[in-house]
Amino acid sequence: MIVVWFLIKEGFKGLVRSKFAGAFTILIVWITLTILGLGYIIGRDTINAVNSLKAQFDINIFIRESASQEKIQDFADHLKALEEVEDFTFISKDKAAQKFQKEFGKDIYSVLDYNPLPPSFNLQLKPIYRNLASVESITSDLSEFSVIDEIKYKKNFLVMLEKYQRVILYIITGAFLLLCFISIILISNTIKMAIFSRRNTISTLKLIGATNNFIRAPFIIEGVLQGFLGASLASGMIYGLAYLLNNHLQSVVQYTVELNLPIFAVIVSFGSVMGLLGSIRAIRKFL
Amino acid sequence: MIVVWFLIKEGFKGLVRSKFAGAFTILIVWITLTILGLGYIIGRDTINAVNSLKAQFDINIFIRESASQEKIQDFADHLKALEEVEDFTFISKDKAAQKFQKEFGKDIYSVLDYNPLPPSFNLQLKPIYRNLASVESITSDLSEFSVIDEIKYKKNFLVMLEKYQRVILYIITGAFLLLCFISIILISNTIKMAIFSRRNTISTLKLIGATNNFIRAPFIIEGVLQGFLGASLASGMIYGLAYLLNNHLQSVVQYTVELNLPIFAVIVSFGSVMGLLGSIRAIRKFL
Amino acid sequence: MINFQNVACTFGSQDAGVKNINLNIGEDDFVFLVGPNGAGKSTLLRLIYMDCLPDDGLVQIKNYRSDKIREKDIPKLRRQIGMIFQDFKLLDDRNVYQNVAISLYISHHKTRKIKNEVHEKLNQLNLGHRVHYKPDNLSGGEKQMVAIARALIKDPIVILADEPTGDLDPRASIEVIDQLHKINQENKAVIVATHDYNLVKRVPDARIISLKDGQITSMI
Amino acid sequence: MINFQNVACTFGSQDAGVKNINLNIGEDDFVFLVGPNGAGKSTLLRLIYMDCLPDDGLVQIKNYRSDKIREKDIPKLRRQIGMIFQDFKLLDDRNVYQNVAISLYISHHKTRKIKNEVHEKLNQLNLGHRVHYKPDNLSGGEKQMVAIARALIKDPIVILADEPTGDLDPRASIEVIDQLHKINQENKAVIVATHDYNLVKRVPDARIISLKDGQITSMI
Ligand SMILES: Nc1ncnc2c1ncn2[C@@H]1O[C@H](COP(=O)(O)OP(=O)(O)OP(=O)(O)O)[C@@H](O)[C@H]1O
Ligand SMILES: Nc1ncnc2c1ncn2[C@@H]1O[C@H](COP(=O)(O)OP(=O)(O)OP(=O)(O)O)[C@@H](O)[C@H]1O
Numbered sequence A, B: 001m002i003v004v005w006f007l008i009k010e011g012f013k014g015l016v017r018s019k020f021a022g023a024f025t026i027l028i029v030w031i032t033l034t035i036l037g038l039g040y041i042i043g044r045d046t047i048n049a050v051n052s053l054k055a056q057f058d059i060n061i062f063i064r065e066s067a068s069q070e071k072i073q074d075f076a077d078h079l080k081a082l083e084e085v086e087d088f089t090f091i092s093k094d095k096a097a098q099k100f101q102k103e104f105g106k107d108i109y110s111v112l113d114y115n116p117l118p119p120s121f122n123l124q125l126k127p128i129y130r131n132l133a134s135v136e137s138i139t140s141d142l143s144e145f146s147v148i149d150e151i152k153y154k155k156n157f158l159v160m161l162e163k164y165q166r167v168i169l170y171i172i173t174g175a176f177l178l179l180c181f182i183s184i185i186l187i188s189n190t191i192k193m194a195i196f197s198r199r200n201t202i203s204t205l206k207l208i209g210a211t212n213n214f215i216r217a218p219f220i221i222e223g224v225l226q227g228f229l230g231a232s233l234a235s236g237m238i239y240g241l242a243y244l245l246n247n248h249l250q251s252v253v254q255y256t257v258e259l260n261l262p263i264f265a266v267i268v269s270f271g272s273v274m275g276l277l278g279s280i281r282a283i284r285k286f287l
Numbered sequence C, D: 001m002i003n004f005q006n007v008a009c010t011f012g013s014q015d016a017g018v019k020n021i022n023l024n025i026g027e028d029d030f031v032f033l034v035g036p037n038g039a040g041k042s043t044l045l046r047l048i049y050m051d052c053l054p055d056d057g058l059v060q061i062k063n064y065r066s067d068k069i070r071e072k073d074i075p076k077l078r079r080q081i082g083m084i085f086q087d088f089k090l091l092d093d094r095n096v097y098q099n100v101a102i103s104l105y106i107s108h109h110k111t112r113k114i115k116n117e118v119h120e121k122l123n124q125l126n127l128g129h130r131v132h133y134k135p136d137n138l139s140g141g142e143k144q145m146v147a148i149a150r151a152l153i154k155d156p157i158v159i160l161a162d163e164p165t166g167d168l169d170p171r172a173s174i175e176v177i178d179q180l181h182k183i184n185q186e187n188k189a190v191i192v193a194t195h196d197y198n199l200v201k202r203v204p205d206a207r208i209i210s211l212k213d214g215q216i217t218s219m220i
């Protein structure tokens, strides 16, 4: 017990003894995890932005002039029952006229004394069905209905979005994984470097009979502390940056960062675990 | 001269003597500059993507039914002369009918026996004028023309784009500058750390009468070499990644990275200069 | 207790280390290891605390055999040996007190006792006024004294002292050798590698082993 | 040539370093600095090569004055002094040859000459077979010899030797002291801090300066 207590104290003292090397480890963890955290937030928000763009995708279903009110109602009921449909609105002939006015700058009644525009449904699909395959199968199913004259949707928009969404998702995920990998490499090598600069201490301790565990314990405690401190600084930094953005730079960037506790918990745990594993791995090299 | 030659050789030998610390410096430069390079490319391409989105912005100018062919021609000439205009096309009544068919799924002639749609101009502005202020001033100027019935453009699209473009630009520039700053901190501290692990050599050299320049020169040469090697590895890595993406992952991400020599030249120079300045700064601490 | 059978340890070189060593040191022997520079004295001591293992032959200390010892038994062996290194091997980032105390923590002593013991030993070796100094701020002799204190404090079964008085003034040297002598009389083996024949004379009943070019040339 | 006027250098402590030092050493003096551990011998030498500057008083070596010397003149001074450090201060990442040669590069010798000179000096000091060894693989005495070689090779105007024979066997010690004596006879000052009275006896015409508790107690 007394030795355990001694080793814990040694771990804390190591923070000071390692001098520049220890401070450098903390700095590296700090910087790395700050980047990792910001990378995660930026990636998350970019993906969200793309998804909200995709939310603008809709399908227009034009109804035959001749369709009876009843048949239209039947069709609406069918739409309501569809698994894939998130929401839909009925655009009556009147509403279509308003839309015409917007698109072509003319009141249809000033040109004609009746309204030639057909009524239609505007349909939003659930996010997971907003892809070409689903849309095509749904529209081909719907076009069986006799009330329907024609179904229109922005196929190009969908194709483009699908393509870019995939690119963006791949790039962001790839970049994030790469960043994680690099962080791990960086932190563990920095710890190795810091321990390398004290290899004489290690070899002397071995020579005077210290067991590997006796030598290792303080270094590991020190590594965890460094990881913890670096990660805490990173959390503080991310919080600070987000606070700055949300409260003082709103007018400039008009972008709000949402933060929640789990992000910080993950960062601090990641830092500490990296400190733990990094120092275990590093010390093995010099034992 | 003999001493100069000796010091240069010492610089090269230092690469080996610094052992783990030197390899670590190279690793850090490598990783940092790879991230910096990829960051630059991603940032550049994102900005380009936003700009190409913005290229889709256009203005529709509806002409009065009553306007004479001549007046329309005059107006077209006016548009052609305008500084802000990049390109425009005339949409005749017939073309408008085709557009109607696309938008509303109906042949206008099947509804009416004449075409009530007005002719219009579709106008693209030069990129720098694709912002709300310019568009508003241009449209208000144009609306003076008597041939014009109404001018329509997607104001919301423009506003949104303008807002996001600014956000994206700020974020990318900010992130890139931050990355540069972090790289500098990281590289210079790593070099400091590597030199720190050889501070005994430095103090012994001082004690046996070496001048500061004598001590410094090999470290600086070593630093430049490390920076150069790390940057070369980073260049190779970026080239490799881009090659992989362009040649083998096309089917997955459908995104092509454009590389050119200046990028690599900048990376290698940056690495070498960082090695130079970093080692000058670091050695000063221990002299 | 310590037994060398035909031991060689030559670091892959023709003229380095030791060879053909046959040696038997009893539990209460006081041994002087003498010989010119590079004769192999330090190497012989390193073989005892198993910092190098023999290329050939067998070293046996109590029941630890160089051919069968497992990695994790080496610390156990070393904890029973008090070692004074020729180059001191002090821990630069710790002060004098900590340098000595760590020896006891490694052997699992009780904290309260550690504090008292360390201070007592440091006072006894005239280092009482240097307790909080880092090694870098000590004089050469003081450093050596700290190295000696670290070895003596842990109550080992054998003490290996490699040139323990090289930086000590004559009075301190005699004090150290007398202490080693006293420890030896408590039935602990002491092996001292030295060039100082005044020390050798000071312990009349000591065995003297002479080395030259890595081989034993005479043994009393 | 070397002049101390009322010098103190105490590292901010009551009982450390040296004080009240008045001393004059001529260009052809051979001086032994003796005294118990912690007396201040090394500190006095450090004052000469200006590794520490006096808190009080004035140290003057040739025309270098401790109160007026500029940072960039210190290397010039040190290049004229051959220093043998008590803890050797070899460069661990260089082999024996490089450790000695660097001394000449620092003094701007010609390369061809450097190679020959270094090998000659190493052979003379019986280190010929260790030219490519790193310090870590040398015996204690061999390390000390390398440190001596590095100081002697550069043809200085004064040699400061701090306990230069602590790890050497008696024959090597005598050889070293004889070499120092020879150098001294070429009108170069030599100052040797030592505990070994056999050495002192070996140079009958030497001055002996005794230090104790940081002060000079006797001077011949
Ligand atoms: N690790 C090593 N690798 C190669 N050679 C070595 C190594 N250690 C020692 N030697 C060589 O072996 C020889 C014996 O070394 P050792 O240190 O045992 O000598 P020693 O008797 O202690 O000498 P000294 O009195 O100078 O300390 C020396 O010539 C040395 O150069
Ligand atoms: N940098 C320092 N800071 C504080 N105290 C110091 C420092 N250097 C030396 N001392 C103290 O000053 C005293 C004189 O040291 P010095 O090294 O000059 O002794 P010395 O005569 O060379 O002894 P030795 O024979 O043991 O080498 C010692 O007690 C030492 O602890």
Ligand SMILES: [Mg+2]
Pocket (backbone or CB within 6 Å): C041, C042, C043, C086, C162, D139, D140, D141
């Ligand atoms: Mg030895």
Ligand SMILES: [Mg+2]
Pocket (backbone or CB within 6 Å): C139, C140, C141, D041, D042, D043, D086, D162
């Ligand atoms: Mg001294």
